[in-house]
Amino acid sequence: xxxxxxxxxxxxxxxxxxxxxxxxxxxxxxxxxxxxxxxxxxxxxxxxxxxxxxxxxxxxxxxxxxxxxxxxxxxxxxxxxxxxxxxxxxxxxxxxxxxxxxxxxxxxxxxxxxxxxxxxxxxxxxxxxxxxxxxxxxxxxxxxxxxxxxxxxxxxxxxxxxxxxxxxxxxxxxxxxxxxxxxxxxxxxxxxxxxxxxxxxxxxxxxxxxxxxxxxxxxxxxxxxxxxxxxxxxxxxxxxxxxxxxxxxxxxxxxxxxxxxxxxxxxxxxxxxxxxxxxxxxxxxxxxxxxxxxxxxxxxxxxxxxxxxxxxxxxxxxxxxxxxxxxxxxxxxxxxxxxxxxxxxxxxxxxxxxxxxxxxxxxxxxxxxxxxxxxxxxxxxxxxxxxxxxxxxxxxxxxxx
Numbered sequence: 558x559x560x561x562x563x564x565x566x567x568x569x570x571x572x573x574x575x576x577x578x579x580x581x582x583x584x585x586x587x588x589x590x591x592x593x594x595x596x597x598x599x600x601x602x603x604x605x606x607x608x609x610x611x612x613x614x615x616x617x618x619x620x621x622x623x624x625x626x627x628x629x630x631x632x633x634x635x636x637x638x639x640x641x642x643x644x645x646x647x648x649x650x651x652x653x654x655x656x657x658x659x660x661x662x663x664x665x666x667x668x669x670x671x672x673x674x675x676x677x678x679x680x681x682x683x684x685x686x687x688x689x690x691x692x693x694x695x696x697x698x699x700x701x702x703x704x705x706x707x708x709x710x711x712x713x714x715x716x717x718x719x720x721x722x723x724x725x726x727x728x729x730x731x732x733x734x735x736x737x738x739x740x741x742x743x744x745x746x747x748x749x750x751x752x753x754x755x756x757x758x759x760x761x762x763x764x765x766x767x768x769x770x771x772x773x774x775x776x777x778x779x780x781x782x783x784x785x786x787x788x789x790x791x792x793x794x795x796x797x798x799x800x801x802x803x804x805x806x807x808x809x810x811x812x813x814x815x816x817x818x819x820x821x822x823x824x825x826x827x828x829x830x831x832x833x834x835x836x837x838x839x840x841x842x843x844x845x846x847x848x849x850x851x852x853x854x855x856x857x858x859x860x861x862x863x864x865x866x867x868x869x870x871x872x873x874x875x876x877x878x879x880x881x882x883x884x885x886x887x888x889x890x891x892x893x894x895x896x897x898x899x900x901x902x903x904x905x906x907x908x909x910x911x912x913x914x915x916x917x918x919x920x921x922x923x924x925x926x927x928x929x930x931x932x933x934x935x936x937x938x939x940x941x942x943x944x945x946x947x948x949x950x951x952x953x954x955x956x957x958x
Contacts, residue, residue, distance in 0.1 A: 566689060566782070570789045572610060574644050584613040584639055608635035612647060615640035650797045650824045651787050652817065653780030654738040655683055656699055656723045657800035664722075666804050669814055671823040675791065675798065683798075684784045699723055699739065700779045704732045718765045725765025725774065738779040739802035740766060747772040777801045797824050835952055837936040841920055842955075843906075848920035850938065850954035852898040853882060856947050859892050870916035870943060871896030882951075890949075898944055909939050916943030 572586055585606035611617060614637040659682050661669040672679070683700055685693030693701055698709040706712040706727035716726040724737040749755030749770045756776070757767035766774040777800075790796040799820030806816060813819065841848045854871065858864040866873045874882065874897055883891055899917040901910045910919035918940045938952065 563782075566786055566789065569649075569786050571606070572612060573647055573649055573790055573795055574793050584610050586610045588635060609637040609639055611637065613640055613642050613644075614638065644793060644795060648795055648797060648824070649787060649790050650799075651780070651783050652799045652801050652820050653783050654777035654802075655780065655784065655798065655800050656697070656739040657802055657804050657819070658723060659683055659697060659700075660798060660800055666814055669804050669819070671799055671819050680784075680788045680791070684781055684788065688781050688785050699737075700781065701736075702779050702781060703736050704730050704734065705736075707736055710736075713763070718767075721765075724776070728764045729762055731762055734762070734764075735778050737765075737776040739800065740774045740776045741802045742806060743773055743775055744806050799823050835938040836934065837938065837954065838934060840922065840936050843920070846902045846904055847900060848938075848954065850900070850920070850952065852918055852938070853878075853951045853953075854896050854898050854946055855882075855886070855890055855949045855951075856894045856896065858894045860894060861892070862894075864894055866894065866896035869894075869896065869947070870899075872899050873897070893948070898940075898946070898950070901941060901944070910941045910944075911939060913941040914943070915941055917941055918944050 568586075586608050587606050588608050611634070616637060657669065657671070658664050659679065660671045660675070662672065663669055681695040682697045685696035685700075688696075698707045701707050710724075711720045711726050713726060713728045718725050720726045723739050725740050727736055730736065746768070747755060747757075749757040749767075749772055751758055755772055756764055757770050757772040764776070766772055766776055784798065787796040787798050799817070803816050804814040804819060805812075808815065810816065811818075813822065841850070843849075853874065856869065856871075858869070874895060879895060882895055899915075901913055901915050901917040901919040903910070903919060906919075906921055907923040909921050910917070913919075918938050921937055921939050923935050940946065
């Protein structure tokens with residue numbers, strides 16, 4: 558009837574991004590009495606936000622020490638001290654109902670990999686021109702929320718179960734369900750009885766998930782609203798999108814395309830950028846332009862794979878150090894490749910090596926150390942894009958007195 562009972566989407570954009578389109582850092586949220594006002598939907602300044610955003614607070618509430626919950630909500634929960642966390646360290650990761658084919662550069666499952674950065678056209682295919690105003694112009698038909706067969710997709714009267722490679726086919730929902738965004742094969746069929754919670758216990762709807770009363774596929778619905786939030790946060794590079802429909806559930810579970818491995822890699826890859834450094838408590842004394850530090854990396858590649866440190870643009874550890882590292886590792890980690898991440902040197906330590914074409918890390922001071930981090934002091938180790946860790950790291954430095 559013209560009303561939407563959901564919170565305005567900007568509520569979440571403001572909470573994650575903590576800024577007014579990057580112009581001013583407010584890191585605050587509205588209190589309970591102003592959150593639903595018309596003005597708040599379009600304002601994220603100090604006038605419409607009066608409470609410290611707990612995501613960016615220096616401390617969090619202690620639920621064991623809140624005898625008067627109402628007083629705490631109206632008092633302490635609004636007045637926590639602001640912390641040093643930067644919005645670049647807060648990531649909204651969505652594993653949702655969107656065909657994986659819309660998130661990759663290739664439809665070939667053997668080589669498919671989720672894009673590190675989605676283009677404007679990719680977003681349009683997923684959610685259209687303006688989904689919150691119901692303008693789905695340009696959207697892929699699989700992403701349209703509909704109870705009836707969608708234009709451009711095969712209707713149930715003329716298609717078999719696997720006619721559409723993305724979702725099987727459209728079907729008769731009897732106007733009690735939505736058409737699917739994507740489907741995927743179950744590892745093992747599920748037999749459905751009359752009272753089971755199953756998609757195949759009704760012969761009336763006949764969804765493209767069934768072989769008689771045996772369910773052989775699972776499904777996902779279009780996650781339009783969640784994707785709209787991810788797109789809004791893409792402007793501040795605070796979102797990652799992956800498909801809940803796996804590229805494959807067949808074969809080796811360690812392969813990059815298996816299950817949710819692509820989703821995990823996309824999320825971890827984005828987090829590496831935000832966490833691409835390590836704060837230091839004191840300055841370092843350089844020797845011949847180098848910081849007295851060593852970073853040892855236990856990587857994801859196994860020794861059995863034949864991958865060497867040179868293959869991944871790293872350096873080999875000397876035998877003595879490698880023996881000490883192995884002695885302290887678990888049995889599983891002793892099977893992984895261990896390397897040293899090389900140091901990138903520059904006489905000007907106020908410059909970050911984040912955009913360097915070299916693979917490694919650098920010692921930085923001043924504003925470059927504080928950028929996108931929670932460092933209290935202006936001393937830090939930063940990684941280049943090629944040097945971002947691909948596993949567990951150990952950092953050891955000799956600090957100046």
